[in-house]
Amino acid sequence: MNTAPYIVLAAGGTGGHMMPAEAVSDVLNRHGYDVLLVTDARGDAIRNAMVDANRYVLKTSSHMGGGLGGKVRSVVSIIRSTLQVRGQFKRRRPSVVVGFGGYPSLPAVLAARSQGVPYVLHEQNAVLGRVNRLMAEGAKVVALSLENSQRVPKAAYTEVTGNPVRHLISKLSNIAYSVPFGFGDIRLLVIGGSQGARILSDVVPAALAALSDDLRSRVEITHQARAEDVERVQKAYAAASIKHTVQSYFDDVGALLLRCQLVICRSGASTVAELSAMGRPAIMVPLAIAADDHQSANAGVIERAGGGWVMKEKDFKADALAEKLQLLLTDPSMLRDASDAMREVACLDAAERLASIVESIAVEEGAR
Incomplete structure (x- = not known):
């Protein structure tokens, strides 16, 4: 049985979400954490990000487009995926879930919130994305890439970490x-x-x-x-x-x-x-x-x-x-x-900053 502290990273859709997840995963792995990537089919298909990571691949629709029918299908797929992730978390409860934005991250963050698992959000862009805006107020920390990021809910607790870049780039x-x-x-x-x-x-x-x-x-x-x-x-x-x-x-x-x-x-x-x-x-x-x-x-x-x-x-x-x-x-x-x-x-230590936040929450959770 794996007894290492367990962290779930939720990212997908594009390289813009996957690359910072990979950077943080590298730091957490070096520090002895067991990391699971929750992603979608598009994230799973990106060939140069988190290639060796343990992963759980969802079938979540990546957007809310396509008219009323498309929106209904997207909502249904998100609900279905959230229930699947809840089942995954019941089998092995993570210490922390980290969402990197975009609809592929939403089921894992929703599952975490519904089961009392602390979660952290990371925003890569200068404007908070829709999923991160929706989930920000329940997050332990909303980690921002940039000072003065736009559309951050007033009740959200934020820290500026920068946007993690892959180890090779740094x-x-x-x-x-x-x-x-x-x-x-x-x-x-x-x-x-x-x-x-x-x-x-x-x-x-x-x-x-x-x-x-x-x-x-x-x-x-x-x-x-x-x-x-x-x-x-x-x-x-x-x-x-x-x-x-x-x-x-x-x-x-x-x-x-x-x-x-x-x-x-x-x-x-x-x-x-x-x-x-x-x-x-x-x-x-x-x-x-x-x-x-x-x-x-x-x-x-x-x-x-x-x-x-x-x-x-x-x-x-x-x-x-x-x-x-x-x-x-x-x-x-x-x-x-x-x-x-x-x-x-540049913020070259962004991955370490974000990983440090996640680790401190994991330690708090483990002490309970």
Whole structure:
């Protein structure tokens, strides 16, 4: 029988929820805790997060969309999943449940609340998500990634921990940024989150093709695109004689970030956290349909700190991006200053901070 203290982490849906869960899991495992991941099918399918973790996979619908029928099905699936998790907790009661937001975390948090198990919530974004808002007032702690996070219920008890980044990223964080001086390669990285981003595939190749000949000849781009867009993006770069690597998935984003000098990306929370940890300046294109416009809030924090530049979707056109790139790539001091500013935003011990909160609650629970 396993007698190690038992912690449940509830996360899923996207890498933005799974990556911080993995970071905290690593710390808890090192400290002798037994960790179970409760996730959904999408979280279970993410190939580079918590691959060795014990897991309990739910069939919970990941959103409340699809009209009235879709909402009813989502509610029914959440109720069913909550009952399943309650059964799991009756077989082995966790000391603490940690929810990382999103609908896949809701059944575990609901089960914890209904059975008197203490729970902690972690919010990755600058705006508290819907599930975390719903469950915040009953949480022992709502751990925030950013000061002055928006839409936090007044009755919630909060602590600012930062957004945990994977151990690999934190290990690489002290490696110096390489400014693209002289006539060497200019290494760009395009990432659109775990699902890619069509708008980046539509705009970036055309923008690079419009650069001056001397800059275009130096560009070397690594581009994550949706699987259905890979071939056309490859052809666009080849037609402009731009050195390129285009794939739908990259196993080691940390190594790509280490090598690159400018990132063009969405502004999901984990992307922003990893960029800041490694000091990589970025042109950020927030997802316009993101819930509560949280990606714009995330990007705004970085832009105000001087770590990057925000281009709204409606303004993200090939000519505008080409103009921005022409400016940045001909004045490397702007990139160097943005790299320094990015590092100022980083919170490299976020995983340890959050794990410490969880462990202190587990100790209290064990003493009862």
